[in-house]
Amino acid sequence: MIAQSRPFGQRYAFVVVAVIFLCLLIAAGLRSAPAVMMLPLENSFGWRRDVVSLAAATGIFLYGLTGPFAAALMERIGLRRTLLAALLLMSGSTALSLLMTKPWHLLLTWGVFSGVSSGAVATVLGATIVNRWFKTNRGLVMGLMSASSATGLLVFLPLIAALAQSGGWKPVVIAVSVATACLLPLVWLLVPERPASIGMVRYGAELDDVPPSPPAAQGNFLAHTMSTLRRAAGTRVFWYLFATFFVCGFTTNGLVGTHLIAFCGDMGIGEVQAAGLLSMMGIFDLIGTTLSGWLTDRFDPRKLLGVYYGIRGLSLIYLPYSGFSATSLIIFAVFYGLDWIATVPPTLRLSNEAFGDRSGPIVFGWIVAGHQVGAATAAFFGGTMRELQGNYELAFLIAGMTAIAAACISLLINTTRPAFDPEPQAA
Numbered sequence: 001m002i003a004q005s006r007p008f009g010q011r012y013a014f015v016v017v018a019v020i021f022l023c024l025l026i027a028a029g030l031r032s033a034p035a036v037m038m039l040p041l042e043n044s045f046g047w048r049r050d051v052v053s054l055a056a057a058t059g060i061f062l063y064g065l066t067g068p069f070a071a072a073l074m075e076r077i078g079l080r081r082t083l084l085a086a087l088l089l090m091s092g093s094t095a096l097s098l099l100m101t102k103p104w105h106l107l108l109t110w111g112v113f114s115g116v117s118s119g120a121v122a123t124v125l126g127a128t129i130v131n132r133w134f135k136t137n138r139g140l141v142m143g144l145m146s147a148s149s150a151t152g153l154l155v156f157l158p159l160i161a162a163l164a165q166s167g168g169w170k171p172v173v174i175a176v177s178v179a180t181a182c183l184l185p186l187v188w189l190l191v192p193e194r195p196a197s198i199g200m201v202r203y204g205a206e207l208d209d210v211p212p213s214p215p216a217a218q219g220n221f222l223a224h225t226m227s228t229l230r231r232a233a234g235t236r237v238f239w240y241l242f243a244t245f246f247v248c249g250f251t252t253n254g255l256v257g258t259h260l261i262a263f264c265g266d267m268g269i270g271e272v273q274a275a276g277l278l279s280m281m282g283i284f285d286l287i288g289t290t291l292s293g294w295l296t297d298r299f300d301p302r303k304l305l306g307v308y309y310g311i312r313g314l315s316l317i318y319l320p321y322s323g324f325s326a327t328s329l330i331i332f333a334v335f336y337g338l339d340w341i342a343t344v345p346p347t348l349r350l351s352n353e354a355f356g357d358r359s360g361p362i363v364f365g366w367i368v369a370g371h372q373v374g375a376a377t378a379a380f381f382g383g384t385m386r387e388l389q390g391n392y393e394l395a396f397l398i399a400g401m402t403a404i405a406a407a408c409i410s411l412l413i414n415t416t417r418p419a420f421d422p423e424p425q426a427a
Helices: 009-045 049-076 079-099 103-119 123-133 138-146 148-167 170-181 183-190 221-233 236-254 256-266 271-296 301-321 326-338 344-389 393-410
Strands: none
Touching: 009 049, 009 079, 009 103, 009 123, 009 138, 009 148, 009 170, 009 183, 009 256, 009 271, 049 079, 049 103, 049 123, 049 221, 049 236, 049 256, 049 344, 079 103, 079 123, 079 170, 079 183, 123 138, 123 344, 138 148, 138 271, 138 344, 148 170, 148 271, 170 183, 221 236, 221 344, 236 256, 236 301, 236 344, 236 393, 256 271, 256 344, 271 301, 271 326, 271 344, 301 326, 301 344, 301 393, 344 393
């Protein structure tokens, strides 16, 4: 049972944000691990890159598909219970992969189990925390939590790349499993269910603030999740947001996150050096995404998305022709890194504006599912293109063109009117 008092008053919300930041960071490290394990698995088992890519793609796809159901489940049975169960499954499934000897073992552990569990420790978790704990400064806080994925790259990739280079894939598995298990006591001790559980209100709210009661808290959460999708799918704004986030996933953790290290390997660049490049991108994304949150609180999010996707597209088109010199890779890391996850705060704001605080997190979960469908598509697509053509050049060019298309779509989004009428709250 959580103690019914906490220090810092309303600022305790930032303690919760810090713990959730760590959870999102470790989940990002788990999802990025297959990129580092790809070459060691190929060397250890002789598995082709498209086989490993299929497991990575499955994990990414389920990571996204789980999101909207996890958002509803957090309202139905509790955020803490959902999060603790997800972390336990993440740690257990990762540890179980130490016993794998066949490709389907990789698909089951790093694809199915880790995909479902990490899907509950993802962007929708950040969105739920922001809506529950903050009345103001939502864009900035969502930017900080979105940046956790960049920090995951910054902290984890050089470490696990060094482990993979010196000891193969098993030390990577052990490191990820132990790091995930260490989160369980932090969540249990420091994350209350909601501000009211400790006698507080949301940060920036008046003392008489009463947050809206999400309809998923009553009734069948599965039915409500699907009902929310049906209602949202009847609106144009949903499909615009879904399409742009599909491209976001396709161009980030799907292609670059999964295949950049292997692409650099094809160009004669070692794993640790390539992981260092991703870490540099993580540094700039930490800056860019936090700045994006601040900008989202002040400027038109549609125009921000247009700029972000445009820069991303040009960066991806530039990479295959960069020569892969140290200078050209640094240029790529800076421009690409600045908006790796910078799209999240403006997309969440547009979702909340269109669908409201009550349904917004679940709708956003479905939009994030589009992100992961795009990421899964790119993870498999990149591996397949590499096997068919012997290089990644066309895959990166196609990704760049889709990002430029997303920049154009972003400017068509209109949230001036509610996308659908709010559901009546239960009596």
